[in-house]
Amino acid sequence: MQRVHEQEAGAGSARAGQKSGTSKISQKSLGRYMGSLGLFLVILVFGIVLSILSPVFLSTTNIVNLLIQSTILAALAIGSTFVIMTGGIDQSVGSVLAVSSAVGLGLIEHHGMPVIVGVLVSLIIGIAFGIFNGFIITRFQVPALIVTLASMGIGRGIILIYTNGANISPVPDSYVYLANGRILGIPVILLLVGLLAVIAHIILSNTVYGRSVYASGGNELAARLAGIRTKRVITMTYVLSGLMAAVAGILLSARLESAGPTAGNGIELTVIAAVVIGGTSLFGGQGNILGTLLGVLLISLVSNAVNLLGVPPAWDQLVKGVVILVAALLDVYRRKYSKAGLSK
Amino acid sequence: MIESLEVRNVVKRFSGVTALKNMHFKLRGGSVHCLVGENGAGKSTLIKILAGHYMPDEGEIALDGQPLRIANPRESQRLGISIIHQELLLVPELSVAENISLGRLPKAGSGLIDWKSAQQKAASSLALLNAAIDPKSKVAELSTGEQQLVEIARSLSVDTKILILDEPTASLSESETSRLLSIIKDLKKRGLAILYVSHRMEEVFDLADDITVIRDGAVVQSASKEEMDPDKVVRLMVGRDVSLERKNKGVHGRKVLEVRGLGRSGALRNVNFHLHEGEIVGFAGLVGSGRTEIARCLFGVDRIDEGEIILQNETVRIRDPLDAIRKGIGLVPEDRKNQGLVLQGSVKNNATLSVLGRLQRFGWIKGGQETDLVQSYKEQLRIKTPSIDTPVSSLSGGNQQ
Numbered sequence: 001m002q003r004v005h006e007q008e009a010g011a012g013s014a015r016a017g018q019k020s021g022t023s024k025i026s027q028k029s030l031g032r033y034m035g036s037l038g039l040f041l042v043i044l045v046f047g048i049v050l051s052i053l054s055p056v057f058l059s060t061t062n063i064v065n066l067l068i069q070s071t072i073l074a075a076l077a078i079g080s081t082f083v084i085m086t087g088g089i090d091q092s093v094g095s096v097l098a099v100s101s102a103v104g105l106g107l108i109e110h111h112g113m114p115v116i117v118g119v120l121v122s123l124i125i126g127i128a129f130g131i132f133n134g135f136i137i138t139r140f141q142v143p144a145l146i147v148t149l150a151s152m153g154i155g156r157g158i159i160l161i162y163t164n165g166a167n168i169s170p171v172p173d174s175y176v177y178l179a180n181g182r183i184l185g186i187p188v189i190l191l192l193v194g195l196l197a198v199i200a201h202i203i204l205s206n207t208v209y210g211r212s213v214y215a216s217g218g219n220e221l222a223a224r225l226a227g228i229r230t231k232r233v234i235t236m237t238y239v240l241s242g243l244m245a246a247v248a249g250i251l252l253s254a255r256l257e258s259a260g261p262t263a264g265n266g267i268e269l270t271v272i273a274a275v276v277i278g279g280t281s282l283f284g285g286q287g288n289i290l291g292t293l294l295g296v297l298l299i300s301l302v303s304n305a306v307n308l309l310g311v312p313p314a315w316d317q318l319v320k321g322v323v324i325l326v327a328a329l330l331d332v333y334r335r336k337y338s339k340a341g342l343s344k
Numbered sequence: 345m346i347e348s349l350e351v352r353n354v355v356k357r358f359s360g361v362t363a364l365k366n367m368h369f370k371l372r373g374g375s376v377h378c379l380v381g382e383n384g385a386g387k388s389t390l391i392k393i394l395a396g397h398y399m400p401d402e403g404e405i406a407l408d409g410q411p412l413r414i415a416n417p418r419e420s421q422r423l424g425i426s427i428i429h430q431e432l433l434l435v436p437e438l439s440v441a442e443n444i445s446l447g448r449l450p451k452a453g454s455g456l457i458d459w460k461s462a463q464q465k466a467a468s469s470l471a472l473l474n475a476a477i478d479p480k481s482k483v484a485e486l487s488t489g490e491q492q493l494v495e496i497a498r499s500l501s502v503d504t505k506i507l508i509l510d511e512p513t514a515s516l517s518e519s520e521t522s523r524l525l526s527i528i529k530d531l532k533k534r535g536l537a538i539l540y541v542s543h544r545m546e547e548v549f550d551l552a553d554d555i556t557v558i559r560d561g562a563v564v565q566s567a568s569k570e571e572m573d574p575d576k577v578v579r580l581m582v583g584r585d586v587s588l589e590r591k592n593k594g595v596h597g598r599k600v601l602e603v604r605g606l607g608r609s610g611a612l613r614n615v616n617f618h619l620h621e622g623e624i625v626g627f628a629g630l631v632g633s634g635r636t637e638i639a640r641c642l643f644g645v646d647r648i649d650e651g652e653i654i655l656q657n658e659t660v661r662i663r664d665p666l667d668a669i670r671k672g673i674g675l676v677p678e679d680r681k682n683q684g685l686v687l688q689g690s691v692k693n694n695a696t697l698s699v700l701g702r703l704q705r706f707g708w709i710k711g712g713q714e715t716d717l718v719q720s721y722k723e724q725l726r727i728k729t730p731s732i733d734t735p736v737s738s739l740s741g742g743n744q745q
Binding site for chain 1: 664666670675682685689700701703708
């Protein structure tokens, strides 16, 4: 009989969970920025600890370096925020990053095309992958997990065939300028990604499209009955994700001064981690760009710490995994705590 | 068996909105107590308090005169409270026996499930309801009424003393309803205390020993059935005189909509009707008879296979909901949580979801205009919400609607 109650109570509390899930959300929009604030505090504490352990940490060079290193991840994560907010997922970003930059750069290097043509072709390839993903997902109702896994393989395959496994270099100066150039002393790459983040934020918070993304992710059927063409809205999120992956690819090859078949290998999981740590729900319907940027910052901080503290590179992955886990747990704990505070 | 369950002056507030102002009534063992009120009157909130999902802000619950706290759903179950919700909570792909013993399937000596005893147990609790349902059949294959009986059987198989039914007949056919009512009377005779939530007068007056009418979160009157009559209950419930017999012979204007020979394979066949300005056309029928399907076809959600829709004297094809909205058709769907609202979203964002196209310039939402529009609707429709930025999930059902 005891077990009976436990089990039934289990079912009950699942319902209670759902219930409080909604009140958590009410909490959420009350303090959409309070959520980000919690993450900000985690980053702050991490930064303070790091600055005590390593005096180099707070130097301008290191901070700028840290920010520059996080731009690639940031570009990818901004795109993925849209996708994840509709309850979808895009695992193809790493492959799209590689294939778009390699083909674009290949046109410039091997076929003597102008730089601008190479860049445009890269962006078009990113968009094309997005259209492909979005179309298959919305038209045939194939789970995004599978479709983007497939296009991840297809992309990686194309690039291996195209490059024959070799890196493409060198890179023209005007291309490298994206990574090394400075305007008023600020690295171009930071300005560029910063600008993209601002645009993405404005799209999400102030436009009909942004509102449609929230609605399609929160309740696709209700959004459709309200006259939103949810398939288009969702397809568009994959297009944005592909586009941002191409941007990330261009920036990465500008930084590395080469494009290669292994670029961005496995980065999709880090991207998803950053977005989710940043408060975007994997179930869709909530999230924001500021949170995503903080998630990116936290993950980049870990890599930076591993460097500064002289942790053997072999430990990098392990440390990263643990920190992501701790950050995610802290976030869940914080939400639960603030929720309990609300219901009293 | 219990003597009584008392709700004493319970008050419950949600972020500034008082859902329950003053709830008090006494449910006696071996009786049926009907709780009557309009949508949004506070019935669901009260049930959730008894289920342990919410704690009251003021007042108390007393079982057999002893005040107690129902801190969580487990506590509620331990007290013997079982709730049959409007939405049934069964696992459709499992058998009836598995659902009845869900989470406490008997094990044989081998450590595997003892199917025989599970089926016997299911059969015996179904027998209490005189329900001819095979414990081996899959729940998904049962009718709604049968599924409801399975859920009642499950609550009887644990030691239930207080059974709460939340509008249980909403999706039942007439014969299923009358069977359910006789089962409830039978359970009452066995000594269960039954709280029956409904606003169907025939059922209420058929079943009730006591009737409590609530309105706007407060008890208007709680009395024995003998002191009440249907007209009085409706009057108390609505707060003014309502003639149930009212016939509206309003003046109708032009014909705005005509449907001819509408059909959709497997759902609709030869549907014909017209609708004039200033007219309300009601569709009556059981669940599954095609009422919803007509609405879905008119709104462009489902494709029509035959027939025509004539809007303002023009035959039209409605491609999708956006097309319907542009042609001036609005839909309030039957299931507001799954089809109507983005629950995480604010009142404002939900209210304007279908008209964003008119509130934008170059894709940019005109915030001020949006706020004004929602504010005016909030006042017109008297939506009780602390602010239009409140998440719609924290509103009561009626206000969400």
